[in-house]
Amino acid sequence: MADLQIIGGSPSNFVWVTRILCTEKGVPYQHVQALPHTPEVDAIHPFGKIPVMRHGDVTLCESRAICRYIDSVFDGPSLMPSDPVIAAQVEQWISMACTTIDPLWIRQYYASYVLAARAGREPDRASIDATIPKMAPHFAIMDRAVGKTGHLVGESFTLADAYLTPILFYMNSVPESRALMAQSPHLAAYLERHIDRPSVKGAKPDFLVHEMMRR
Numbered sequence: 001m002a003d004l005q006i007i008g009g010s011p012s013n014f015v016w017v018t019r020i021l022c023t024e025k026g027v028p029y030q031h032v033q034a035l036p037h038t039p040e041v042d043a044i045h046p047f048g049k050i051p052v053m054r055h056g057d058v059t060l061c062e063s064r065a066i067c068r069y070i071d072s073v074f075d076g077p078s079l080m081p082s083d084p085v086i087a088a089q090v091e092q093w094i095s096m097a098c099t100t101i102d103p104l105w106i107r108q109y110y111a112s113y114v115l116a117a118r119a120g121r122e123p124d125r126a127s128i129d130a131t132i133p134k135m136a137p138h139f140a141i142m143d144r145a146v147g148k149t150g151h152l153v154g155e156s157f158t159l160a161d162a163y164l165t166p167i168l169f170y171m172n173s174v175p176e177s178r179a180l181m182a183q184s185p186h187l188a189a190y191l192e193r194h195i196d197r198p199s200v201k202g203a204k205p206d207f208l209v210h211e212m213m214r215r
């Protein structure tokens with residue numbers, strides 16, 4: 001059994017990022033399915049969020065810290081460029097994905113579908129209708145960002161793309177954001193290309209939480 005454990009449910013876009021990195025580097029790991037705020041997660045993350053990681057005596061939380069550790073400790077290709085300027089540009093996009101895009105697109109918008117499905121009701125239309133006009137300019141910005149090379153930074157797949165691709169996968173799964181994707185040709189092409197990358201595809205959740213709960 002691999003002694004690196006990535007702990008957290010596969011639907012989490014942040015768990016997905018850490019698994020993409022392991023595969024890209026060729027690092028074997030055991031994936032432990034766990035929900036936020038469960039004992040194995042709470043034992044490592046003070047706020048009970050996923051992913052968390054165990055490697056021997058080392059425990060870590062927060063996807064970026066986990067990726068940094070895995071990238072430093074294990075051999076294999078890195079998703080962080082060695083050039084300091086380019087690496088900083090990758091960090092810029094990771095930061096924007098975590099602090100601007102994920103909170104609005106996933107935590108606010110996509111979560112309304114998940115919460116509604118969990119409660120067995122229709123999504124809160126007023127909340128969705130209020131969120132979409134805030135997301136539309138983000139989509140235009142992200143469409144331009146990937147338009148030049150098909151990547152967020154430079155000409156190759158970096159950790160910034162590993163953060164964005166899972167978020168876009170969810171955006172393509174619900175109607176209003178799917179419409180925004182359809183109006184964002186570069187972003188749509190970006191998703192279509194990167195979702196089939198073996199490291200991305202290999203950790204893709206095999207069900208959509210908002211659909212499964214409705215069954």
Ligand SMILES: N[C@@H](CCC(=O)N[C@@H](CS)C(=O)NCC(=O)O)C(=O)O
Binds near residue numbers: 050061062
């Ligand atoms: N900044 C964290 C975010 C992790 C996060 O928000 N994970 C979600 C699942 S995708 C979670 O655990 N949510 C439960 C909560 O916020 O209480 C990271 O990069 O790992």
